[in-house]
Amino acid sequence: xNHIAFIIxxxxxxxxxxxxxxxxxxLAMRAAERAADEMRKR
Amino acid sequence: xxxxxxxxxxxRIARAVxxxxxxxxxxxxxxxxxxxxxxxxxxxxxxxxxxxxxVHVPAAWLGSGGYLGLAVASLTALVWRHPxxxxxxxxxxxxxxxxxxxxxxxxxxxxxxxxxTYWVWDARLTSMLVLLFxxxxxxxxxxxxxxxxxxxxAAILSLVGTLNLPIIKYSVEWWNTLHQGPSITVTKxxxxxxxxxxxxxxxxxxxxxxxxxxxxRMRTELATTRVAVRSRRLAEAHA
Numbered sequence: 001x002n003h004i005a006f007i008i009x010x011x012x013x014x015x016x017x018x019x020x021x022x023x024x025x026x027l028a029m030r031a032a033e034r035a036a037d038e039m040r041k042r
Numbered sequence: 043x044x045x046x047x048x049x050x051x052x053x054r055i056a057r058a059v060x061x062x063x064x065x066x067x068x069x070x071x072x073x074x075x076x077x078x079x080x081x082x083x084x085x086x087x088x089x090x091x092x093x094x095x096x097v098h099v100p101a102a103w104l105g106s107g108g109y110l111g112l113a114v115a116s117l118t119a120l121v122w123r124h125p126x127x128x129x130x131x132x133x134x135x136x137x138x139x140x141x142x143x144x145x146x147x148x149x150x151x152x153x154x155x156x157x158x159t160y161w162v163w164d165a166r167l168t169s170m171l172v173l174l175f176x177x178x179x180x181x182x183x184x185x186x187x188x189x190x191x192x193x194x195x196a197a198i199l200s201l202v203g204t205l206n207l208p209i210i211k212y213s214v215e216w217w218n219t220l221h222q223g224p225s226i227t228v229t230k231x232x233x234x235x236x237x238x239x240x241x242x243x244x245x246x247x248x249x250x251x252x253x254x255x256x257x258x259r260m261r262t263e264l265a266t267t268r269v270a271v272r273s274r275r276l277a278e279a280h281a
Contacts, residue, residue, distance in 0.1 A: 001155045003090040010148040011075060014097040017140050018071070018251060022064070025258040032265035039272045 049264050052126055060257045067250030074243035082240050094152040096240045100248035101145035105173060106210055108138030108252065112180065113204045116197035126260070131200065132184050133259035137252055139177035146170055157220060165213035166221035169206055176203035 078096030085092035112134045119127035149167065150160040161167065180200050187193035209216075214223045225232045233241065 003093075003155050006091060006151045006155050007079070007093050010094045010097055010151045011079065013147055014101065014144050015075070017144050018248075021137060021140055021255055022251060025255045025262070026064075029258040029262040029265070032262045032269070036265040036268045036272075039269050042272075042276070 049126065053261065053264060056257045056261055060254055060261070063250045063254035063257065067247050067254055069247075070243055071247030071251060074240050074247050078240040078244065082237055083234075085237070088156055091152055091155045092237065094148050095237075096244045098145060098148040098152060099241060100244045101141045101148060102170070103245060104248055104252050105138060105142030105145050105170065106207060107249075108134050108141060109173060109176065109200075109203065110207060111256075112138060112177075112200050116200040120194060120197050120201070128184075128197065129260050129263050130256070131180075131197065132263065133256045135177055135181050135184065136259070137255045139174060139181065141248075141252070142170060142174045142177060146174060162220050164219045164221050165217040166210065166219050169210045169213050172206050173203075173210060176200070176206060179203075 074096060078093050082093070082096075084090045112131050115127045115131035115134065118124045119131065146167070149170075153162075154160050176199070180196050180203075183199055184196035187196055213219060214221055226238075231238065
């Protein structure tokens with residue numbers, strides 16, 4: 001059995017999930033903190 | 043612990059710590075995945091499929107460890123009414139669920155070439171699936187309770203769910219499972235050094251990234267709350 005056909009999806013899924021959540025969390029944090037800073041300046 | 047109850051103090055610390063978790067976490071994880079994919083040897087019995095271990099084991103560790111963190115946060119919220127505890131719990135739940143899902147899928151992808159099947163209703167696999175459902179239940183309940191700060195359903199669910207953690211840990215000893223027993227314990231290590239290195243690197247990298255994600259999600263919730271509170275005050279002032 002060709003193990004590469006199982007290894008690649010495992011790594012792709014892990015990296016995509018990790019990077020996706022990291023990016024989503026970072027963008028959401030940046031937007032929320034920017035909104036809070038602008039609100040404070042009003 | 044209550045020194046950090048002040049969100050402003052917590053935010054100062056979190057802002058300083060977040061990049062020190064995320065950037066080294068990315069570098070260490072990238073190194074671990076490279077070594078795991080290209081530089082470590084195949085196992086003499088599992089062949090190349092052993093490489094899946096370098097993502098599966100850290101995901102399992104963070105799925106279970108994250109749930110323990112969630113339960114500690116819930117207990118802190120219920121007993122001491124720590125203002126950041128529920129925020130921490132909600133911040134942990136999504137990455138915890140993601141790592142548990144990654145653990146289950148990568149385990150299935152390892153199972154097919156090794157056991158000949160993607161899934162069996164083995165005690166370890168089933169208890170990890172229950173862990174995923176507990177995370178999803180917590181996420182659903184905490185979303186339903188988001189407009190009622192006094193609600194405790196999600197925190198109580200997470201505490202009840204801790205019963206599943208020893209079942210996950212000891213399932214391979216209590217029952218005759220297809221899933222292998224632990225390769226590393228406090229007293230023994232059955233993994234060759236050239237395989238242990240990428241595994242430990244991945245454990246460290248994933249853990250740093252998990253911590254960074256949790257801090258970023260906590261900062262997001264605190265900033266969103268600040269905006270909501272200030273908007274309400276402004277609206278009241280103009281009324």
